[in-house]
Amino acid sequence: MLLEDESNGVVKSADRVLDVIELLARWGREMSHTEIADTLEIPKSSLTKLLKNLTARGFVEFVPLTKGYRLGEALIRLSEQSTHSRSLINCAQPVLSEITQQTLESCALNQLKGDQVEVVATVTSPQRLVSHLRLGDLAPLYAVSGGKVILAFLPDQMRSEYMKTVKMQAITPATMTTKKVLLAQIETIRQSGVAYSMEEYTPGIVGVGVPVLSSSGFPLGSLNVAIPSVRYSEKVGARAAAILRSSAERIRRRYISANGEGARGI
Structure with a gap:
């Protein structure tokens, strides 16, 4: 369920998805779950759900060797x-x-x-x-x-x-x-x-x-x-x-x- 900030009509979870994508684009390398959560000040439990959806759709990719996340092929193809x-x-x-x-x-x-x-x-x-x-x-x-x-x-x-x-x-x-x-x-x-x-x-x-x-x-x-x-x-x-x-x-x-x-x- 999407969480909405009543003060300005912004959908909070959608905003967080964009924050994750923008952060990974700027970082230029894989980032761990903890690094993403700390940088964006997102609760780890909420971040886990966001990353699960993003990786399932191919917009973010999990790299087992580094245990980090990076931009996925779906986003690259769109670009x-x-x-x-x-x-x-x-x-x-x-x-x-x-x-x-x-x-x-x-x-x-x-x-x-x-x-x-x-x-x-x-x-x-x-x-x-x-x-x-x-x-x-x-x-x-x-x-x-x-x-x-x-x-x-x-x-x-x-x-x-x-x-x-x-x-x-x-x-x-x-x-x-x-x-x-x-x-x-x-x-x-x-x-x-x-x-x-x-x-x-x-x-x-x-x-x-x-x-x-x-x-x-x-x-x-x-x-x-x-x-x-x-x-x-x-x-x-x-x-x-x-x-x-x-x-x-x-x-x-x-x-x-x-x-x-x-x-x-x-």
């Missing part, structure tokens, strides 16, 4: 994921500008966030009629091109779990609302490498998206352009897809070069 995410954005930003220069349409880099897709970098079209893709915007994977293409290239288990739990709702009259139709579209996307959203999330806007894949085929993110339907045609869509494909490959190569071998196995 690496954050670093890789920032690296991908840095690699993509100049390429996004070139996509908009070539297509004259707004474009974005998107990444998976839970069961949604998030805009993490964007460039807005210079034209008067535009679709604004705002940083931090979230959308259902099934409704937008950048989300569909990530969903299509997720590992089978992740995609199956998503399909079991997703509740498809009509956002516009054109939104897909049946899993059978979505699965058929996913198969087409996997074969072509391109996803389309035909006014399925925003009326009057057609999305074209492609994946940014790691060397192992995992979707690091996706690129998409948002085209007002009055400017869209099959020829326009095909040209946008070709530009996005070559751009995604450039970003992928930059990303792997910047992150070394570690990025290859993602």
Whole structure:
């Protein structure tokens, strides 16, 4: 049960968890149970329970040789994921500008966030009629091109779990609302490498998206352009897809070069 400090609304046990993690990060070596308890002035019985939970989740690791504790692999992986995410954005930003220069349409880099897709970098079209893709915007994977293409290239288990739990709702009259139709579209996307959203999330806007894949085929993110339907045609869509494909490959190569071998196995 969490203990809450009534004076400021702080959850005391959660605060202690963060104190332990910050202390181990600063210390730079293993610390014994007693050292942690004394430094943080935590009762040893309470610390035992916190460390048990942290080690079970992999955020802290017990080292039998020294009988000490250090930061665990789970925390290190989270840190690496954050670093890789920032690296991908840095690699993509100049390429996004070139996509908009070539297509004259707004474009974005998107990444998976839970069961949604998030805009993490964007460039807005210079034209008067535009679709604004705002940083931090979230959308259902099934409704937008950048989300569909990530969903299509997720590992089978992740995609199956998503399909079991997703509740498809009509956002516009054109939104897909049946899993059978979505699965058929996913198969087409996997074969072509391109996803389309035909006014399925925003009326009057057609999305074209492609994946940014790691060397192992995992979707690091996706690129998409948002085209007002009055400017869209099959020829326009095909040209946008070709530009996005070559751009995604450039970003992928930059990303792997910047992150070394570690990025290859993602």
